[in-house]
Amino acid sequence: MLKAYAWLTFCVIVWGSNFVFGKILVQDFSPTLLTMLRLLFIVLFLLGLFSYKKHFKRVNKSDLLAIFLLGVIGVFINQWSFFVGLQTADPTTSALILATTPIITSVLAAIFLKEKLTLSMMIGSIVAIIGIYLVVANGDLSSLHVDKGLFWIVITMITFAIMIIMTRLLSHRIDPLTITLYSNVVGLIVAIPFTFILDKPLKVSTNMSDWCF
Numbered sequence: 138m139l140k141a142y143a144w145l146t147f148c149v150i151v152w153g154s155n156f157v158f159g160k161i162l163v164q165d166f167s168p169t170l171l172t173m174l175r176l177l178f179i180v181l182f183l184l185g186l187f188s189y190k191k192h193f194k195r196v197n198k199s200d201l202l203a204i205f206l207l208g209v210i211g212v213f214i215n216q217w218s219f220f221v222g223l224q225t226a227d228p229t230t231s232a233l234i235l236a237t238t239p240i241i242t243s244v245l246a247a248i249f250l251k252e253k254l255t256l257s258m259m260i261g262s263i264v265a266i267i268g269i270y271l272v273v274a275n276g277d278l279s280s281l282h283v284d285k286g287l288f289w290i291v292i293t294m295i296t297f298a299i300m301i302i303m304t305r306l307l308s309h310r311i312d313p314l315t316i317t318l319y320s321n322v323v324g325l326i327v328a329i330p331f332t333f334i335l336d337k338p339l340k341v342s343t344n345m346s347d348w349c350f
Contacts, residue, residue, distance in 0.1 A: 156228035159220060165342035168220035169335045173328040175216060180325050183318045194315050203307055204316070208323025211300025216324065217331075218292040226286030234290045236266050241298040249302055 162171055187193050196204060222231060240262045246252040307316050333339070342348070 153232070155219070156223070156232050159223045160228050162342075162347060163220050163223045165340065165344065165347050167332070167336035167338075167340040168224060169217055169328060169332045170339060170341065171220050172213065172216045173325065173332045176212065176321055176325040176328055179321050180318070183314075183321065187314070187318060192314060194312070196311060196315065196319060200307065200311060203303065204319045205323055207300065207303045207307070207316070208320040209327055210296050211303060212320050212324030213327045213331075215293055215296040215300060217328070218289040218296065222286040222289030222293060224286055225284045226290050230287060231290045233266070234287060235294050235297065237262075238294050238298050238301075239265065241295060242301050245298055245302045246305070250305060 166174070240259070243252075243258055243262065304313070304316055
């Protein structure tokens with residue numbers, strides 16, 4: 138359990154940095170192009186990892202549709218809506234909205250995974266959201282800003298919850314690394330044509346520091 142919690146803590150740290158780096162990058166990159174580039178680097182990293190570990194595994198035909206939906210909804214739409222939202226939404230309010238993901242996930246888990254939705258779980262989620270609000274907003278409601286970008290952040294939150302549920306369902310039959318690779322490959326394939334359809338004009342940064350992010 139200690140190892141699992143350590144990995145979860147690492148994930149939270151990486152996840153939290155998304156808001157800062159994302160807000161910086163959307164100033165110089167088109168959102169769909171940024172999504173495509175991000176997924177490209179993720180896929181290249183995973184392919185290198187799989188080659189090193191010789192971990193490649195086939196996916197059953199019965200799971201292909203679920204992998205495809207996970208790649209479209211949980212990867213492409215999730216990443217794209219996040220960057221679109223950050224074009225106008227501030228990172229503080231975005232973080233607060235995405236902090237509601239555990240509640241949505243708990244509800245979906247109760248519906249699709251038949252997990253028991255306990256009162257303590259709901260209270261814990263609400264306390265966590267209040268805690269995040271006190272930290273990111275410093276207890277000042279005026280520091281939170283509402284604009285159209287927050288609509289896309291809400292979409293990000295919903296698709297993130299869906300991704301968690303779908304991954305849980307698939308993990309009973311497929312190992313997590315395989316799910317991650319194939320779903321990101323699907324997300325990348327979907328992102329490529331949409332980059333040229335949605336991003337007009339196409340904006341690319343020539344600043345080396347932006348590419349390092």
